[in-house]
Amino acid sequence: MxxxxxxxxxxxxxxxxxxxxxxxxxxxxxxxGNASIADGSQFFIPVRVMVHEDDFAAARAIVASVAR
Structure with a gap:
């Protein structure tokens, strides 16, 4: 996977x-999601959302539909 x-x-x-x-x-x-939690900068570091490569196209379509 x-x-x-x-x-x-x-x-x-x-x-x-x-x-x-x-x-x-x-x-x-x-x-x-928990990067740099010790120094208090966890809210400034973007969280990467990962999906299985076979689900990428469907997931991207969902992101596009809510980003409008």
Whole structure:
């Protein structure tokens, strides 16, 4: 299984998007969500939303539909 980056989002947007994707049966995971938590900069580091490469096109369509 190869994961690909769907995009980089602020922390809250990333988790909302993951919920939306999973409601469409597209598994997704957040990378870097806890980066630099020790120095307090975790809210400034974008969270990468990753999906399986086979789901990328469908996931991208969902992102495009909510970004309008």
């Amino acid at each position: 190869a994961l690909v980056e769907l995009g980089r989002f602020d922390r809250n947007e990333a988790h909302i998007l993951i919920g939306r994707l999973e409601s469409e049966d597209i598994p997704a995971i957040a990378f870097d």
